[in-house]
Amino acid sequence: MIAVIFGPPGAGKGTQGDNITRMFGLPRVATGDMLRAEVEKGSALGREVEPIMTAGRLAPDDLVVRVIEERLRQTDAARGVLLDGFPRTVAQAEALDRMLRAGGRAVDLVLVLEVPREVLIERLLRRAEAEGRADDTPETIGRRLEVYGQQTAPVLDWYAQHGARVERVDGVGTIEVVRDRIRDAFATVGGDGRKLAS
Numbered sequence: 001m002i003a004v005i006f007g008p009p010g011a012g013k014g015t016q017g018d019n020i021t022r023m024f025g026l027p028r029v030a031t032g033d034m035l036r037a038e039v040e041k042g043s044a045l046g047r048e049v050e051p052i053m054t055a056g057r058l059a060p061d062d063l064v065v066r067v068i069e070e071r072l073r074q075t076d077a078a079r080g081v082l083l084d085g086f087p088r089t090v091a092q093a094e095a096l097d098r099m100l101r102a103g104g105r106a107v108d109l110v111l112v113l114e115v116p117r118e119v120l121i122e123r124l125l126r127r128a129e130a131e132g133r134a135d136d137t138p139e140t141i142g143r144r145l146e147v148y149g150q151q152t153a154p155v156l157d158w159y160a161q162h163g164a165r166v167e168r169v170d171g172v173g174t175i176e177v178v179r180d181r182i183r184d185a186f187a188t189v190g191g192d193g194r195k196l197a198s
């Protein structure tokens with residue numbers, strides 16, 4: 001199964017992505033985490049993306065696509081993955097589609113976490129205090145939400161037009177309540193609480 005957890009910054013993709021990994025055994029592949037690890041390492045790629053990430057803008061499509069392509073070739077991804085934070089542009093969705101089609105695969109489910117803007121801002125400011133992420137400042141949060149609306153939200157229409165299953169889930173509630181809604185959404189694509197990947 002190839003699933004995408006989709007939604008604006010602060011919607012809970014990371015937290016619920018970990019829950020999906022626990023429930024269904026799908027490895028979570030998060031481009032934001034991968035890029036932050038490169039920044040931490042001080043690699044050439046990390047040095048290239050650091051100022052972009054700090055500004056709350058998107059890294060170039062070809063760079064992110066290369067990172068994903070390499071990750072999907074690893075053996076643990078063979079039976080499926082949960083993509084988090086990718087694709088974030090229509091160009092990335094098209095590149096992913098080509099990549100998967102070459103192996104006879106496709107995106108099976110796009111799970112959208114819906115959360116109102118004021119709740120997102122509240123959560124991101126709280127995360128700023130707890131984790132101190134460089135891009136969780138009030139100014140950058142505004143930019144990231146704007147980038148989401150302009151460049152990322154259109155990806156959903158693209159998936160709807162290209163026949164992917166798009167399931168919308170209310171992302172407001174306790175972590176457990178939202179997790180259960182997600183489990184129900186997975187059940188609609190053939191999962192029933194068993195580990196899809198085993």
Ligand code: AMP
Binds near residue numbers: 033057059
């Ligand atoms: P995230 O942890 O998903 O919020 O990502 C943090 C930052 O990493 C984003 O604001 C972007 O600067 C960069 N990033 C992560 N994923 C992507 C992607 N698929 N395309 C472009 N930039 C990305």
